[in-house]
Amino acid sequence: MISGHEGPGTLVILANFVSPLAVDLAEESVLRQWAEQAPRKLWLTRPGDVLITPVPLSAAFRRYVFHRLGVPENSVDIITVPDTSHLPMAQALAEHGLLEPLRTLVAERPAARLLPTALDEASAVLAADLRIPVVPYETGVPSTGTLRAVAAMNTKSGFRAVARSLGLRLPHGRACTGAELGQVTDELLASHPRVVLKTDRSAGGHGLHFVSRGAPSPPSPPPLPESRWVVEEYVEHTRAVSAQGHATATRAEVAYDGEMRMSGGSFAGYCSPLEGLPARAREELTDWTRALGGHLAAEGYRGPYSLDLVCSQDGTLYALECNVRRTATTTAHAMVSRLTSAGSSAWSTGTATAVAPVSFGDAGRRLTEAGLDFQPGSSEGVLLYADRPLDGRNWRYAALARTHTRLAELEVRLAAAFGSEEL
Structure with missing residues (x-):
């Protein structure tokens, strides 16, 4: 499981979707769109944690998440950082006078650690300023050289250069x-x-x-x-797949894999674990993910990363890019592992579209009436993965089941519950 709670102490969870690691900070509209996904980080929290988010979380969503996690509602502190043009979120804390309140919260938590979504320079500086380590670094804060390597690997050209040296097949x-x-x-x-x-x-x-x-x-x-x-x-392909790796000081392993759901070339959801991949491609996927993790570990990187690929009609894999950060699937995987006794359950993420805007409470009632609402102790069901969307219509969800067949059935019922023919 890729979880920040592998060690002692509480977490300061930095949902820094506004970061120069993935896209230029001038791309304000896309950064704002990504920031709307920050509420999902609440699924990582445990009592005593601090969540720093770029968007406010509704009371209804907080109650919903904490009930399913079994976490007392007032046991997690939440800091909301207003949208700040051209500034990484970790820097925006000081801009809005929020650094001192955060410093006070950290002082009350002697064993606190920082868990950033993106390991950018600003988050490392914040950790050093707060005098807390970054998860999961043995020496506290990653070195400047490691930060440079992470920044380079999150570019298409940087990935291609390393992938060629590791023998990965590229377009x-x-x-x-x-x-x-x-x-x-x-x-x-x-x-x-x-x-x-x-x-x-x-x-x-x-x-x-x-x-x-x-x-x-x-x-x-x-x-x-x-x-x-x-x-x-452009590689003609039948599937887009992804493997999530985890790098430590001594090894790199595949944590999980799945099929990416794409829409117009953009990521639209995920289904895990990956099924039906030819044996040769499956072996390459594992070997390539480990090789990439080995390279990252040698650069001093510790933690999650993903390798994204496409699979052609004849079963040949082509590597496209890597994401050296917590990705769109790491929180969902941690949530599924936490809520189910068996971490091998099939799960998916996506968007359910309502024909007209609904409130968070109404969306929850639709799941209950359809017999889909996931409750503590359940083995299957659907969760409202993030807070109410701005338009009230496009609801991010996570579905859990024991098999892929059953998972597909739940998603059909979910679409019907929101009044759509399909997700």
Whole structure:
């Protein structure tokens, strides 16, 4: 299980979705969209913890989560950091006068540790300022060299360079500047019918542009000449898969795997564990994930990372990118492992769309009336994974069951409960 509560003491959980690690801080709209997912970090909390979030959590969601976790409602302190343009969330604490209140809370917790979503420089500086270690670093705070390596591996070009050295199979492609983008795109289109243009630092499908031969479609607005890009052949595939690894000082292991649900090239959900992968591809997935973790460990990195790939029609795997941070699936996996006695249960995440906006209470009642509401001690069911969405319609969920077949049945009933034909 990838959990921050593997050691003693309480956690200061930093939901720093606003971080330069995954995307440029100028991309304010996408950062704001990602920040709306921060309430899910409440599923990681235990009594005495502190949660730092970029968005407020409703009282209804807090009651909902704490009831299922068996955590007293007033035993977790929550600090909300207002949206701050062009500042990593860890820095925004001081900007809004919240650093001293946080310092007071930490002083009351002598064994506190910082658990950031993204291990960026600002979060490491915050931990050093608070004089608490970062989970799970043996020496307290990762070194400057480790932070540089993490930042590089969260770029498309940085990943490709390391992946080649480790022998991972990659789509044919090249890194380039914005000034070179048109020329490099044309050169790859001469050999491949379709290519993908990727901003070098991007995540979750943001910053992807698909271009076909004979139908040029450059990014709009035109990229800055000094911007960084990767252009790759588009690999025709049947599945998008991902393995989540965990690196320690002595080893790197695969914690879990699954199939990514995609929509227009963007991540839209997950289903775990992964089924039906050919034996050769399964072996490569494991070997490649461990090799990547070994490289990260040698750079001083400790903790979770993911390897994202596609599987072609003939079962061949192609590695696309890695995410060296807590990803969109780590909290869900930790939650499932915590709520079920057997950590091997099938589970999925996604979005259920209501035909009209509903409140958090109404959404919960729909699950109850459909016989889907997951309660403590249950072996299957559906959870409202995050707080009420801004539009009241697109509800993030996590579903749990003993088998994939049963999981699919629950998701069909979930769609019907929200008035949709499908999720």
